[in-house]
Amino acid sequence: MATLYTQQGRNVRRTWLLMAVFLVIVAAIGWFISYYYQSPIILVVAVIFALGMNFASYWYSDKISLSLARAVPADREANLELYRIIENLAITAGLPMPKVYIIPDPAPNAFATGRDKEHASVAVTSGLLGMMDKNELQGVLAHELSHIGNRDILLSTVVVVLVGFIAIMAHIFTRSMWFGGGRRRGNDKGGEAGAIIMIVGVVFVILSPIIAQLIQLAISRRRESLADTDGALLTRYPEGLASALEKIQAYGQPMQTANNATAHLYISNPFGAGAVKGLARLFMTHPPTEERIKALRDMEV
Numbered sequence: 001m002a003t004l005y006t007q008q009g010r011n012v013r014r015t016w017l018l019m020a021v022f023l024v025i026v027a028a029i030g031w032f033i034s035y036y037y038q039s040p041i042i043l044v045v046a047v048i049f050a051l052g053m054n055f056a057s058y059w060y061s062d063k064i065s066l067s068l069a070r071a072v073p074a075d076r077e078a079n080l081e082l083y084r085i086i087e088n089l090a091i092t093a094g095l096p097m098p099k100v101y102i103i104p105d106p107a108p109n110a111f112a113t114g115r116d117k118e119h120a121s122v123a124v125t126s127g128l129l130g131m132m133d134k135n136e137l138q139g140v141l142a143h144e145l146s147h148i149g150n151r152d153i154l155l156s157t158v159v160v161v162l163v164g165f166i167a168i169m170a171h172i173f174t175r176s177m178w179f180g181g182g183r184r185r186g187n188d189k190g191g192e193a194g195a196i197i198m199i200v201g202v203v204f205v206i207l208s209p210i211i212a213q214l215i216q217l218a219i220s221r222r223r224e225s226l227a228d229t230d231g232a233l234l235t236r237y238p239e240g241l242a243s244a245l246e247k248i249q250a251y252g253q254p255m256q257t258a259n260n261a262t263a264h265l266y267i268s269n270p271f272g273a274g275a276v277k278g279l280a281r282l283f284m285t286h287p288p289t290e291e292r293i294k295a296l297r298d299m300e301v
Contacts, residue, residue: 061114
């Protein structure tokens with residue numbers, strides 16, 4: 001039976017393993033396209049563009065996310081218990097007090113955003129506040145503060161940069177081939193080995209955006225599992241979060257403000273908490289709720 005600490009360590013190792021695989025894919029694509037065109041200029045332009053685009057999204061991601069969710073600043077007097085729970089958890093976790101927002105939506109859900117712990121915000125739906133008891137609300141908020149403490153926003157930004165880089169390079173490469181501009185300059189040396197490299201490389205680059213998206217979703221699922229573990233460690237009461245997830249799953253209805261761009265931020269899929277079966281699970285932003293509940297209840301405090 002796993003303890004909180006062993007589960008946390010396992011999730012961290014799996015996440016960084018996935019990140020390492022991601023970096024290998026980026027390096028492989030970069031090498032092949034440089035080999036194919038015999039010129040680094042396209043790589044330089046694409047990297048600069050991707051970094052610039054994602055640098056801007058990183059700095060303004062919290063404002064964009066809160067705006068898409070139609071979140072409004074929470075009134076402290078009207079939501080005193082919410083503020084007190086977050087304050088106590090932040091002190092326990094050694095974090096600054098984040099800004100608090102309310103999303104006027106009957107579906108129970110919550111997310112954390114911000115580029116670092118000094119510029120963090122936590123948003124909860126009105127449905128979550130109306131449905132959860134104190135222990136369950138503590139479990140959800142501890143999960144969100146764990147995202148802040150684990151710097152998940154930074155990790156997510158790095159992943160977005162990598163996904164953007166891969167998508168841009170694949171798009172440029174396939175368009176150049178489609179319009180007849182993809183012929184490699186210079187003599188075609190290497191014989192059969194060179195031909196194999198070409199075929200494998202072209203197929204890999206064309207499929208790379210799909211591979212990158214699958215890895216991004218896998219990392220998102222691992223970060224959710226880690227935040228579950230860290231949240232339970234913060235409250236010392238895994239049952240609170242487990243019970244909250246059961247209620248969220250039982251509600252099952254999508255949020256009124258559900259958006260694909262921010263779906264990975266929420267504690268549960270904003271399009272509905274029902275588990276997806278078969279191959280469709282590869283495209284989930286969150287682990288199946290049943291698995292998360294079981295993992296929490298299998299933990300030893």
